[in-house]
Amino acid sequence: MNLALGAVFRVLEQGLVYAVMAVGVYLSSRVLDFPDLTVDGSFPMGAAIAARLLIGGIHPLVGTLLAPVAGFFAGAATGILNTKLRISNLLAGILTMTALYSVNLRVMGRANVPLLRTGTVLTVLQEKGIPPTISAFLLFCIVVVVVKFMVDVFLRTEFGLALRAIGDNESMIRSLGVNTDSMKIIGIGIANALVALSGALVAQYQGFADIGMGIGTVVAGLASVIIGEAIIPPRSVGMGTLGAITGSVVYRLAVFLALRLGFAPTDLKLVTALLVIAALSGKSIKRGIGIERRKAVRNAGTEISV
Amino acid sequence: MLELKSLCKKFQSGTGNGRMALKDVSLSLQPNDFVTVIGSNGAGKSTLLNVIAGVFPVDSGQVTIDGEDVTHLPEHRRALVLGRVFQDPMQGTAGSMSIEENMAMAFKRGMRRGLSKGVSAKDKDYFREKLASLGLGLEDRLQEPVKLLSGGQRQALALLMATLSQPKLLLLDEHTAALDPRTAQEIQELTNDIVRRGSLSVLMVTHNLRLALAVGTRTIMMHEGEIALDVSDPERSEMTVSDLLERFHDARGERLSDDRILLEA
Numbered sequence: 001m002n003l004a005l006g007a008v009f010r011v012l013e014q015g016l017v018y019a020v021m022a023v024g025v026y027l028s029s030r031v032l033d034f035p036d037l038t039v040d041g042s043f044p045m046g047a048a049i050a051a052r053l054l055i056g057g058i059h060p061l062v063g064t065l066l067a068p069v070a071g072f073f074a075g076a077a078t079g080i081l082n083t084k085l086r087i088s089n090l091l092a093g094i095l096t097m098t099a100l101y102s103v104n105l106r107v108m109g110r111a112n113v114p115l116l117r118t119g120t121v122l123t124v125l126q127e128k129g130i131p132p133t134i135s136a137f138l139l140f141c142i143v144v145v146v147v148k149f150m151v152d153v154f155l156r157t158e159f160g161l162a163l164r165a166i167g168d169n170e171s172m173i174r175s176l177g178v179n180t181d182s183m184k185i186i187g188i189g190i191a192n193a194l195v196a197l198s199g200a201l202v203a204q205y206q207g208f209a210d211i212g213m214g215i216g217t218v219v220a221g222l223a224s225v226i227i228g229e230a231i232i233p234p235r236s237v238g239m240g241t242l243g244a245i246t247g248s249v250v251y252r253l254a255v256f257l258a259l260r261l262g263f264a265p266t267d268l269k270l271v272t273a274l275l276v277i278a279a280l281s282g283k284s285i286k287r288g289i290g291i292e293r294r295k296a297v298r299n300a301g302t303e304i305s306v
Numbered sequence: 307m308l309e310l311k312s313l314c315k316k317f318q319s320g321t322g323n324g325r326m327a328l329k330d331v332s333l334s335l336q337p338n339d340f341v342t343v344i345g346s347n348g349a350g351k352s353t354l355l356n357v358i359a360g361v362f363p364v365d366s367g368q369v370t371i372d373g374e375d376v377t378h379l380p381e382h383r384r385a386l387v388l389g390r391v392f393q394d395p396m397q398g399t400a401g402s403m404s405i406e407e408n409m410a411m412a413f414k415r416g417m418r419r420g421l422s423k424g425v426s427a428k429d430k431d432y433f434r435e436k437l438a439s440l441g442l443g444l445e446d447r448l449q450e451p452v453k454l455l456s457g458g459q460r461q462a463l464a465l466l467m468a469t470l471s472q473p474k475l476l477l478l479d480e481h482t483a484a485l486d487p488r489t490a491q492e493i494q495e496l497t498n499d500i501v502r503r504g505s506l507s508v509l510m511v512t513h514n515l516r517l518a519l520a521v522g523t524r525t526i527m528m529h530e531g532e533i534a535l536d537v538s539d540p541e542r543s544e545m546t547v548s549d550l551l552e553r554f555h556d557a558r559g560e561r562l563s564d565d566r567i568l569l570e571a
């Protein structure tokens with residue numbers, strides 16, 4: 001009994017730590033309407049940078065907070081490729097992600113960096129007297145609440161409104177004088193900063209950074225966002241971020257149950273991909289109907305008399 | 307106010323040469339000019355407005371707004387002095403965002419957007435007052451997402467947003483064409499009101515010839531990328547639609563049946 005409860009607790013921890021990444025994916029995919037594949041590279045980048053800095057003796061808190069700075073630049077690079085060099089958003093993300101693979105290897109020096117003998121943000125908490133059994137849960141809760149609060153406030157600022165308008169009606173906000181190129185670059189940067197922060201925390205949580213740990217991150221993030229939307233309709237900014245967080249926890253719970261049901265861990269990415277495909281196809285059918293309706297409105301306007 | 311000098315714009319078509327959407331177009335607008343723009347489908351009316359707004363660059367020629375040469379300025383750098391409303395009510399508003407958020411974005415037209423609160427309490431009162439002037443009850447629905455509004459309400463909001471921060475030039479591209487006749491008329495009356503109250507110049511594209519002569523102070527007709535006719539009050543105020551078509555015939559040596567304008571528009 002205690003064992004099962006412990007397992008569920010672990011799942012909660014995972015859901016929360018990956019929720020930071022899910023909020024990042026929510027920002028790019030929903031707020032900016034930008035399918036951003038940089039995520040598969042910026043997630044391990046956050047892990048790699050934190051691991052390297054921690055091993056180098058940097059304070060874990062500093063190491064953890066430098067990861068999102070690097071993540072921001074990774075995202076901004078994708079934004080620049082897309083807006084300035086006119087490379088399609090998907091390809092721009094793939095290019096950055098591919099480049100980051102080499103960068104991450106350089107940063108780590110090898111494919112896997114164990115963090116078992118270095119201090120981490122978790123051991124810092126434990127030294128302050130927080131019991132090891134709850135330190136991760138406590139930390140991730142605090143991080144998620146802070147991230148959610150900051151993102152919510154940010155999206156309601158003048159700048160945030162313009163950012164949201166890009167995903168909703170780009171030509172309108174441009175006609176209102178917003179440099180949409182710069183906005184997108186900054187927006188994708190912020191999204192990847194969150195992703196990298198999540199990666200840095202995950203590395204310290206699991207005790208290592210690995211070059212392959214980014215594979216499937218963006219799809220897991222999308223799955224979380226989609227599940228979240230189903231549970232909490234994103235009627236406001238706050239509900240959108242809450243949905244991504246909830247979706248992340250539910251997704252990790254679903255993964256846990258799938259494993260319990262006897263799925264091989266190696267099949268999970270297939271299951272996740274199928275889930276996202278199912279959700280997306282449902283959406284595109286809905287969107288198809290929306291387009292038809294809009295056409296009808298246009299045609300209705302053409303009969304006008306002298 | 308607005309000065310267009312010899313604008314040329316050619317669109318590359320998939321096969322071969324492409325076609326001239328604007329051929330050596332020159333036009334000068336004084337402050338408070340309200341110009342209606344007519345012409346058959348494909349005449350270049352929308353292209354003219356897009357070129358003024360900087361949506362795409364011209365091949366040659368010069369655009370000057372209020373004494374400043376903006377020919378090479380990107381769209382977002384011209385926004386401060388330009389308001390636009392399009393045919394599709396969806397195009398002028400952000401549907402997933404609330405009425406007050408849409409208003410707030412328009413209120414900051416062409417200004418720096420920082421990290422202060424997007425919709426301040428002070429702005430709200432102002433927005434409420436402005437919305438009340440529409441007489442649609444939108445002032446009580448500030449927090450509602452715009453996508454819940456009807457097409458006419460949404461277009462009224464778009465019009466209000468386009469003029470909220472007092473632009474010098476208002477560009478209207480068939481902004482009542484997608485609405486039912488009654489709503490179209492209401493939006494047109496609202497347009498006339500707003501134009502009368504604020505001192506600004508207007509270019510309004512319409513395919514309703516009678517309307518084109520009934521509102522504004524001047525009418526231009528575009529034909530195959532050129533300005534084929536340009537008549538101003540007081541001469542214009544005497545004209546009927548058939549006079550207009552007659553004048554076109556005299557100017558171009560060809561007939562434009564009024565069906566062609568009306569049905570193709």
Ligand SMILES: Nc1ncnc2c1ncn2[C@@H]1O[C@H](COP(=O)(O)OP(=O)(O)O)[C@@H](O)[C@H]1O
Pocket residue numbers: 317318325326327345346347348349350351352353354
């Ligand atoms: N973005 C574009 N790309 C290619 N051709 C265009 C584009 N916009 C307009 N055109 C062409 O330019 C010509 C003028 O179009 P437009 O200005 O939209 O006409 P109007 O608004 O008077 O109906 C048309 O032949 C149209 O096909």
Ligand SMILES: [Mg+2]
Pocket residue numbers: 351352353
């Ligand atoms: Mg047009």
